[in-house]
Amino acid sequence: MAHTLYLEEMIYMVIEEIMKLVNSEVFAVWFLMGAALVFFMQAGFAMVETGFTRAKNAGNIIMKNLMDFCIGTVVFLLLGFGLMMSENYVLGVIGVPNLDIFTDFGGFIQSNASSFVFNLVFCATAATIVSGAMAERTKFISYCIYSAMISLFVYPVEAGWIWNPQGWLVQLGFHDFAGSAAIHSVGGITALIGAIMVGPRLGKYVKEKNGKVSKVNAIPGHSITLGALGCFILWFGWYGFNGAAAWDGSSLASIFLTTTIAPAVATCVTMLFTWIKNGKPDVSMCINASLAGLVGITAGCDALDAVGALIVGIVSGILVVVVVEVLDLKLHIDDPVGAVGVHLANGVWGTIAVGLLANPEAPAGLEGLFYTGKAGLLGIQLLGIVSVLAWTAVLMGITFFVIKKTIGLRVSEEEEIKGLDSTEHGLPSAYADFVPAVESLNYGYEEAVAVTGEVPAAEAVPVKRVPSFEDGSHKFTKIEIICKESRFEALKSAMMNIGITGMTVSHVLGCGVQKGKPEYYRGVQVEANLLPKVQVDIVVSKIPVRRVIETAKRVLYTGHIGDGKIFVYDVENVVKVRTGEEGYAALQDVE
DSSP states (O other): OHHHHHHHHHHHHHHHHHHHHHHHHHHHHHHHHHHHHHHHHHHHHHHHHHHTSOGGGHHHHHHHHHHHHHHHHHHIIIIIHHHHHOSSEETTTEEOOOOHHHHOHHHHHHHHHHHHHHHHHHHHHHHHHHHHHTTTTBOHHHHHHHHHHIIIIIHHHHHHHHHSTTOHHHHHTOOOSSOIIIIIIHHHHHHHHHHHHHOOOTTSEEEOTTSOEEEEOOOOOSOHHHHHHHHHHHHHHHHHHHHTTOOSHHHHHHHHHHHHHHHHHHHHHHHHHHHHHHSSOOHHHHHHHHHHHHHHHHTTTTTOOHHHHHHHHHHHHHHHHHHHHIIIIISOOOOTTOHIIIIIIHHHHHHHHHHHHOOTTSTTOOOOHHHHOOOHHHHHHHHHHHHHHHHHHHHHHHHHHHHHHTTOSBOOHHHHHHOHHHHHHOOSOSSTTSOOOOOOOOOSSTTOOSOOOOOOHHHHSOOOOOOOOOOOSOOEEEEEEEEOGGGHHHHHHHHHHTTOOOOEEEEEEEOOTTOOOOEEETTEEEOOOSEEEEEEEEEESSSOHHHHHHHHHHHHOOSSTTSEEEEEEEEOOOBOTTTOOBGGGGGSOOO
16 A cells, blocks of 8 residues: 555656646747747837838838847847846846856856847847937937947846846845836936937927927828837737746736736727827827837736736826827927837836736735835835936936047938938838828928039029920810819719810829818827829810810819819920821820
8 A cells, every 4th residue: 555655656746747847848938939029029119110200211220120139139149148147246236247158058058048038139129219219310320339338238237137136126126027127118218318319300399599499390100000010019029028937827827918908908098098189099199008008017017917907008098198298399309209208108107016006916926005005015116217217327328428429429411301211321212112202391491401512503403495386277275183182083084074085193292272281190280281182184175175174173163172273274286106196186096
């Protein structure tokens, strides 16, 4: 009997060890899958930034998001990882690099390979956050330098405080599960400092002679579709961002739950908030709100319950709108993508929320103020976030100052107007098959031109008169009709019904008495002085001009300003290229 019990115990022990091994291997695989998801977030950041800015800088933005990961890999490999995760950690503040990855590669793979990859992709995320706030006017070489500084020294040191078991914040009990403080607040405060030091984009703020800003211009992004795609990619990647460090199934399920609730609630709140405030829901702000909710829940995704995630989402949805608009309308700090509102404001909020909303029954088992009445964790969270922000602000402030005083942070005015794709990378356009959009932004001074030269106006913009053709048998008349896009099909059908078989159609921009329709972009009124129209050009001879005009008026008229205009011109001659026919014969179709 005793022998049987002993055998059963041995079997249970073997099974337990096998399960531990299996769980360990499963965790290792999920850990690396999570790292891959976080890497894929680089594409999300690139798409959001590209969509929220102008097409003439799209290639530059893609290049920056590519290089901050590649440069970050090099410097994190050489020094950053050792400063962050070295076992020889001095006074809980900084690690001493041992370069085991070069001297003992086999041993490094056994003990640190997974940790290196995971922390590397987190490091790259902190660096790429800055890009959006300084987009469209920063030198590429300057971007490379400050991006390297973040990955080399700034992020590794403060992240070591938070995630190295010997770090002083870890010893105090500071909780930042996936990086609201370590990653997003660091990227956000750097973005704020960078946006202030590089200055606003040309034409963003109109100043009076005394230097006071009299008007804030909205500069809409060129592709809200790209911005939305980036948001969905980031949300997808965030499940790896928050979930990869989960050790068991129940914790992972809880993390996925809170990581879903917070951004969804934040987006709904922002939609309602902007709808009430501006009369219409703001698409780009809702995209920012999804990311704000994700940032807000990152620190406490394992420590908060569903109610806590709900509260985080509500605050994030309001906070991101308020911060973006205060920066733009009140402080006149130009942040094209809302990086400060999303990452800094909500990184700080998410860190503090752990001290307020942590539920002892959640997987992390922390005691938040609202559940236990104990303020100890809240005090630690406040100390941690202040320390991280102070460290980053000092080092990155010095970095930006040195760059600005040496090689310069900002491109020239001519380069900014022409676009960084061509001036920084020799790329004519990131969208080579599409005609660039017409830009109507007033840059605030008459000398602001993309290129300069010495060619006289008569040669740069020549005016040539087409020779006259004598043909007195028929009169040719050109009728130019400018109408609303929505009325074109009706106009085309009406023209064909009266015998018009040829017309030239163009998309144009124009304004008249109506002077456009005011809308709002990210809380700033957009003066849509140029409205999209369709221009239809018709040349007639046999069909009476008055018939064409009256038909067009009948089809286009709705009784509102902006129905359209009709211009009538005399035409000297018509030449059909295919046959060489001229005059009346050139206008006749082959029977």
